[in-house]
Amino acid sequence: MVSKNISQHLSKHTLLDIITGAQMLFVAFGALVLVPLLTRLDPNVALFTAGVGTLLFQIATRGKVPVFLASSFAFIAPISYGVEMWGVASTLGGLVAAGLVFMLFAFLVKINGANIIERILPPVVTGPIIMVIGLSLAPVAVKMAMGSDIETSLPKYQLIIISMASLITTLIVAIWAKGFVKLVPIISGIIVGYSLSIWFGLVNFQPIISAPWFSLPHFSYPEFQWQAILYMIPIVIAPTIEHVGDIMAISSVTGKDYTKNPGLQRTLFGDGLATSVAGFLGGPPCITYAEVIGAVTLTRNFKTRVMTWAAIWAIVMSFVGKVGAFLASIPSVVMGGIMVLLFGSIASVGVNILVKHKVDLSISRNMCITALVLVFGIGGMVFDFGNYVLQGISLCGIAAIVLNLILPHK
Template sequence: MNPTDYDFRVKDAVLGAQFLFVAFGALVLMPILTGLDVNVALFTAGIGTLIFQICTRKKVVPIFLASSFAFIAPIAFSVKEWGISATMGGLVFAGLFYVALSFLVRLKGEEFLHKLLPPVVVGPVIITIGLILSPSAVGMAMGKDASYSQELSIIIAMITLISTIIVIMFGKGIFKLIPIICGVSVGYGVSLLAGIIDFSPVASASWLALPNFKTPTFELNAILYMIPVAIAPTIEHIGNIIAIGNVTKHDYLKEPGLKNTLLGDGLATSVAAFFGGPPNTTYSEVTGAVRITKSFNPAIMTWTAFTAIILAFVGKLGAFIATVPACVIGGIMLLLFGIIASVGMETLIKNQVDVNNPKNIIIISLILVFAIGGMMFDFGFASFSGIGLGALIGVILNFVLPDIKIDEKDKIL
């Protein structure tokens, strides 16, 4: 039997739980940052992974789906602007955007997707996702609205940040895959010593409890704001599918095909939003763990999904995670948002986007300014702003602006 074929075995349950441990830090950090329920995020990560496996049943991909960091800033803004229920409605349609792309790929092939979303658009969109919430990261690290002193908050945030950097730089084996968990653990330990953690919510929480599910409502402004945000994670999805293919030596872009992996990711995101959970994405952390353990059997991820669903009903788990101080999260965010922005720059550099081409420099400039500057277009029936507006401007300009070849002497930069 091919080592990447689906083979469901009970003895793989422990290995599946191990992969959840690898994904756990990023999985729960996203709902913490956006005010969503951690237990719901666990539940929807498990359900989303199972949906993805059903959609890729012709050749199941050994990968786990969970909370997408690309949506942190948009969700935070949308919750503030329209509330959680309307935000979930927007995320339902963001997932359907994936689904629509999967059908376009099915009809027109993968090249159409690359034409619609070239690196010159995707790169700056990812940069804005990383930078737009940087003030909130600084605010949390500095103890804004905290009951303890600003000095203590900054010290704990810096210890958390430095610990995470050390693990990223020098960690070996499994520790290389869980720098966020390591950094948060160190910061949490220092917070315990400082006496700033309140365990009373954990004591009062039940062991077994239903996650705090939310139902979506559908408001046009929230929907139109959220749909373009899905552009960046779409490219992230393609990269992760290629990465897991390199690990297992199988071309998943051909079998089951990008049309089916995008469909699975989109449906997983929409279904997650119907429960009040964060949008899903394929996790590169788990791909790294698959490389180390050489656990290519996709059924192991089924056990990972089952473990996430079971843990979602442990009430004390969510209550305990909620005790992580804001300064610890702020310390992680200082690095995390910068890394996301760096991925956007890497996209431009890796694809050799020519910034001396007037078309490219115009697209990049306007995406950055419109998104980060907070520009808003109000059309009466709906408004566009932030990352969504920047992404939309980029897509439109890419189609309408002509490519102009310039001589060496006429270069802009």
């Protein structure tokens, strides 16, 4: 009788964990599939690699940190540019290398302590770079919001209505919603924009009907081209700062200092391992995801096995062919409205870093670093070395780090 009661108690708790895991995946779902849709990667592969990446992260951190890994917005522009310049395979090779840089940071933290990250990447370096990541994407967001990248007979004002409805819904939910709904502004915006797209006849349901229920994700594999690798490596700067912030945030929520146990070196290594494995399979980078930390805060559920179930849900969904077909049917104009807010938010994070750390731009060295990074990034500066072209975020990252090292502090 006692064993039966224990069994029922355990099965109840397991069922609750499974349901909560599905909820956590739902919170992460918006950004998780948004990045592959915008960068021409397969969303089903993104689901699979996010699930596998989360499980690898748990192994690396000894199952102590309750987080879920999803796609990073910081990689949208680099992946899109890489696919256009060198193709998908070479871009994936660059992403594998980006994961190795995460692991290098983990090694540096293990040897020198967590402060090494701030010494290499102080706020005067990271702030302007993150601003450039957001601002350089602004024309892409506006073009998508206006429907300039799709062929349709719909008048422009209807496309604007769809994108602005998506944007306004995302804003309203992010600011005024309460409880769990506040954690899913992106999904809320997509639902409203998608509904309007159906109303205006912009959605083609035939691919969804034709898609099989069960289908293997369309994995693709990397090629290693040094130009793509050198371009992608500096992009890791922004996600590294984001990762440190996320780990500190979840530590604050749970009352445990994860920077010490299991240690920042293990969490960074987990992100790097997940990102490299994702690159090997054709998925976008996998890093700790802030919205899921918000869900943990709201539910007060600190069990890492909930994230294990979220990962399992993601892997199972990746084999449902109709999921990918449905996601592919979302018109880009719906995404455009949401991107206006998201890309602006990335730039705002960069500004906030400068303000929060009281970076004094009246000091010449700080002003020079910030000014050069912003003009190089937004203006489109290109250093052409023949076989290798240095531009965009890569150029900004290298310029900022070098200037910070060589310019005198006094």
